[in-house]
Amino acid sequence: MSEIPSELKYVATHEWARLEEDGTVTVGISDHAQSALGDVVFVELPEVGLAIADGEEAGVVESVKAASDIYSPITGTVCAVNEELDDRPEIVNEDPYGDGWFFKLQPDDPESLGDLLDSEAYAEVCEAEDH
DSSP: OOOOOOSSSTTTTEEEEEEEETSOEEEOOOOHHHEEEEEEEEEEOOOOEEETTTTSSSEEEESSSSSEEOOOOEEEEEEEEEEHHHTTTHHHHHHHTTTTOOOOEEEEEEEEEEEGGGGHHHHHHHEEEEE
């Protein structure tokens, strides 16, 4: 079973979101997603300053198996991207909830995080896909 930290919020497309102390929201893909993708070889990240709506495509992650779109879990403005992934995309496989984050958003409405899945609901999504 994949690791699903309970302090994060999730969307059914396998992105996670974490509210930071400074009010920004860090976004990445789940352990389940990186495991399904296999070895990540390239990550295309959004531009800093991009205004993005929830559910909108924010980038692409490519692995030896497939390319997958990355979607924004909430509406906001991209305020940082993980430039380390340019040189070391494998960090997504090694540490999907830590150093393997993709981008940070300044949310339009921080309360919208409450609309996302909690860890238990996300685990049910993953389980349904695996069967």
